[in-house]
Amino acid sequence: MAANPYSGAAAGATRSYFDRIKQVWQDHDWKPVNSTQWVIAVKTDDGYGLQLQDADKGDGSLSLTGVSPGIPQSALEPIDPDPTEIEAS
Numbered sequence: 001m002a003a004n005p006y007s008g009a010a011a012g013a014t015r016s017y018f019d020r021i022k023q024v025w026q027d028h029d030w031k032p033v034n035s036t037q038w039v040i041a042v043k044t045d046d047g048y049g050l051q052l053q054d055a056d057k058g059d060g061s062l063s064l065t066g067v068s069p070g071i072p073q074s075a076l077e078p079i080d081p082d083p084t085e086i087e088a089s
Contacts, residue, residue: 011059014059014061018062028044029045030044030045031043033049038053039052039053039054047069048066048068048069050064050065050066050067
């Protein structure tokens with residue numbers, strides 16, 4: 001079987017890649033927030049999130065999603081009054 005051009009994982013090897021990535025995340029002590037047989041999601045110590053999903057198609061389909069932490073409200077400068085329109089220059 002050929003590699004999936006979208007993931008680069010060799011067809012039939014997605015489970016091996018999935019298990020390796022999951023182990024690396026566990027070795028970093030990243031906290032699982034969701035885990036099933038086909039999906040694992042973790043949160044890093046600095047608030048970033050990662051999710052890995054095996055589509056279980058047997059064709060090398062893996063997806064990786066990343067999420068950055070939000071900006072705390074306290075870090076935003078207040079604008080008073082809030083603008084009602086944003087004009088493009």
